[in-house]
Amino acid sequence: xxxxxxxxxxEKMRKAAAISAAALKAGGEAIEPGITTAEIDxxxxxxxxxxxxxxxxxxxxxxxxTACISVNDTVIHGIPSxxxxxxxxxxxxxxxxxxxxxxxxxNACTFACGKLDLEAQRLxxxxxxxxxxxxxxxxxxARVGDIGHAxxxxxxxxxxxxxxxxxxxxxxxxxxxxxxxxxxGHAGRGQRLMPGMCIAIEPMICQYxxxxxxxxxxxxxxxxxxxxxxHFEHTVAITSNGRRRSPDPRLGGTRMDxxxxxxxxxKAGRDKTRTYAVLDVEGEILALADGSHRTVANPKRxxxxxxxxxxxxxxxxxxxxxxxxxxxxxxxxxxxxF
Numbered sequence: 001x002x003x004x005x006x007x008x009x010x011e012k013m014r015k016a017a018a019i020s021a022a023a024l025k026a027g028g029e030a031i032e033p034g035i036t037t038a039e040i041d042x043x044x045x046x047x048x049x050x051x052x053x054x055x056x057x058x059x060x061x062x063x064x065x066t067a068c069i070s071v072n073d074t075v076i077h078g079i080p081s082x083x084x085x086x087x088x089x090x091x092x093x094x095x096x097x098x099x100x101x102x103x104x105x106x107n108a109c110t111f112a113c114g115k116l117d118l119e120a121q122r123l124x125x126x127x128x129x130x131x132x133x134x135x136x137x138x139x140x141x142a143r144v145g146d147i148g149h150a151x152x153x154x155x156x157x158x159x160x161x162x163x164x165x166x167x168x169x170x171x172x173x174x175x176x177x178x179x180x181x182x183x184x185g186h187a188g189r190g191q192r193l194m195p196g197m198c199i200a201i202e203p204m205i206c207q208y209x210x211x212x213x214x215x216x217x218x219x220x221x222x223x224x225x226x227x228x229x230x231h232f233e234h235t236v237a238i239t240s241n242g243r244r245r246s247p248d249p250r251l252g253g254t255r256m257d258x259x260x261x262x263x264x265x266x267k268a269g270r271d272k273t274r275t276y277a278v279l280d281v282e283g284e285i286l287a288l289a290d291g292s293h294r295t296v297a298n299p300k301r302x303x304x305x306x307x308x309x310x311x312x313x314x315x316x317x318x319x320x321x322x323x324x325x326x327x328x329x330x331x332x333x334x335x336x337x338f
Contacts (some may be wrong), residue, residue: 196238199238
């Protein structure tokens with residue numbers, strides 16, 4: 001059964017997706033030669049828990065980790081391991097999510113360890129663009145087949161192939177809800193998209209043929225021919241005036257919806273470059289505090305277009321008083337100088 005979310009539930013979905021995307025970004029930034037996939041998984045776990053959420057992949061259907069980390073010819077569901085070290089030139093797909101306030105976020109991205117050869121880089125670029133085309137097709141009144149057709153057409157035009165056995169899905173109170181969202185299909189067919197639906201669009205694309213196999217561990221899915229695979233995913237809300245997506249973990253050209261607790265930096269005015277925490281979102285107006293110049297009792301009100309989003313979201317418990325906000329911003333600014 002398809003679950004339609006109301007405005008309050010969509011706000012909770014945005015928060016979960018923002019934390020999930022930020023955790024994914026933290027994992028991606030940790031990728032370097034010699035790091036193990038288990039170490040990356042621990043970084044993601046710690047990030048999610050630190051922000052007041054729960055890793056929703058951990059123990060789901062028996063999966064033993066916070067993130068699926070899939071390297072090179074592993075398509076999805078790679079199990080993090082202390083024995084698997086990342087090497088220069090690897091492509092590393094991370095798929096993770098979290099649950100907070102009763103709702104789930106789900107995001108994936110394929111990262112490069114250093115410089116890639118031209119074909120590997122092209123695979124990543126085509127897969128990411130196919131995701132954006134799928135998102136563009138996800139409009140109220142369109143059909144699920146429109147998404148799959150947009151992804152499949154672009155991928156196959158570029159000489160790659162779409163995995164058939166695994167697809168996207170609805171997201172909400174459960175991580176996996178109806179409907180299924182295939183990355184292939186025919187335009188104008190399938191379930192009609194309605195305002196209030198939340199779906200995970202996640203192209204899984206192979207360098208050569210689309211045939212895949214599952215290893216004896218029951219989880220790891222690899223290409224049958226040993227070719228590379230890439231995987232990108234956003235959680236998308238269908239609204240009456242379009243769609244909203246979860247933040248791009250690399251913040252590359254993707255609109256970001258602001259959520260309570262998110263850290264932002266001013267782009268304009270006398271406070272330009274100052275970091276704030278979002279206390280409230282009222283349409284295009286954000287209530288902001290930094291714990292010193294602007295307090296919880298006297299927040300600054302600023303238009304969202306005048307601030308730059310970050311991928312850091314503070315837990316609700318930190319937003320109750322000025323000192324925790326101030327401490328969190330100081331720590332962020334120390335790690336991310338303007």
